[in-house]
Amino acid sequence: MREKRERKQEIIENLEVIDASSEGTSVAKHNELVIFIPFVVPGDIVDVQIVKKKKSFAEAKAINFHKLSDKRVEAKCPHFGLCGGCKWQTMKYEDQLFYKNKQVIDALTRIGHIDCSKAKKIIGSENEFYYRNKLEYTFSTKRWLTDKDIQTLEKDSAPRGFGFHVAGFFDKVLDIEYCALQREPSNLIRNFIRDYSDKHNLSYYDIRNHFGLLRNIVVRSTFEDELMLIVVFAEESDEIFPMLDAIANQFPEITSLMYAINTKFNDTLFDQDIICYKGKDHIIEYMPSFRDDRERLKFKIGPKSFYQTNSKQAFVLYSNAVEFADINENQIVYDLYTGTGTIANFVAPYAKKVVGIEYIDEAIEDAKVNSKANNLDNTVFYAGDMAKVLNQDFVRRNGKPDLIITDPPRAGMVKSVIDQLLEIEAKKIIYISCNPATQARDVELLSEKYIVGRIQPVDMFPHTQHVENIVELILK
Secondary structure (H helix, E strand, O other), rough: OOOOOOOOOOOOEEEEEEEEEEOOEEEEEEEEEEEEEOOOOOOOEEEEEEEEEEEEEEEEEEEEEEEEOOOOOOOOOOOOOOOOOOOOOOEOOHHHHHOOOOOHHHHHOOOOOOOOOOOOOEOOOOOOOOOOOOOEEEOOEEEEHHHHHHHHOOOOOOOOOEEEOOOOOOOOEEEOOOOOOOOOOOHHHHHHHHHHHHHOOEEEEEEOEEOOOEEEEEEEEHHHHHHOEEEEEEOOOHHHHHHHHHHHHHOOOOOEEEEEOOOOOOOOOOOOOEEEEEEEOEEEEEEEOOOOOOOOOEEEEEEOOOOOOOHHHHHHHHHHHHHHHHHOOOOOEEEEOOOOHHHHHHHHHHHHEEEEEOOOHHHHHHHOOOOOHHHOOOEEEEOOHHHHOOOHHHHHHHHOEEEEEEEOOOOOOHHHHHHHHHHHOOOOEEEOOOOOOHHHHHHHOOOOOOOEEEEEOOOOOOOOOOOOOEEEEEOO
């Protein structure tokens, strides 16, 4: 029997990190080989160990630091380097903004072949930490073992994890004690639930074998101090209501305590019944109006509602989009991928009519409620697949739009929707995107009939590589 030879681990010394990538890693070059390295900062000089190598690029991990970059700061989170959620947390915020801005311009130039010489400078977030209004935590029978765990845990023990998934491992969860992305009592709630489950021997969900009681929690909050907690169980149990009562007693500030029993093989909740156990079945968030002469807007957020996770920065994003739109009271506006109608209701006071389209039924119902709550009678909403709903018959029934605002998912718009936009020929399209690459692809397709006007990147997610961007498209 032939013995397997151990592959020699390739180590490259004194490698200078020169850039940051759109995937959250940083970039170095060695003899024309591009090397992606996580958890380092441009300007660092490091020794790296190659973990994957292809013809044109490699992936590596830093094993020794010779020089620390002047772009570095200390990480606020004790889980940095393991969690993976805030890959740029050791980079100064002004440098994060520089690389996010660069990411947008690079994508639009390289993929969309767009002249970005007049693009505006990225707008940073007012809050670098505690900016998220929603976080989800997962229970798992398979905890990701840190170096400390390996040193302190008993041999052959099988510790559980309650926190965030580890990148690249669908069944591994990093146990989280503290997260700096959401205000308290988010950490207090999560840690209380962990302690309660340990004390009462409640089982965690085993994703491989599909058994166990506790599956997920979702914490949603508003700046009006309303708080929603959704506890997701994987099976029926007499332990559910005592646990919910304990949570309610410990945290009376929870205004919406909900639960679901998800017996499926995936974690999505859109097709699940989410039951209100105590309090309201929603929370309310407020947003200033675009102009100071109007009252602030009120938005109902249910357990399945999409709402921008950085509430304050959402106002900045939408305000810039409306400024680009140049809306007037004689215009018909289409809001594609409207979600709970946030953008539609934001622009409605300044338009003749706003038509919103969204594929999630519950979100559309929330959009209608939001219009009513804000005394808006010039909005209409439709639920369905965008590619099927948006056609010429739909336009005939609702009126040809003067302006289209589109804010699609990360995958961008499908070709049939782009073809329909080209056929409609609205005078202006405002394209908001959380993925500059797919936005650039779509803008190039739309360039058949549209020219690019203003461009405005907006940072919604400090310490991550993610960035939003607004592009103004004007009919030729």
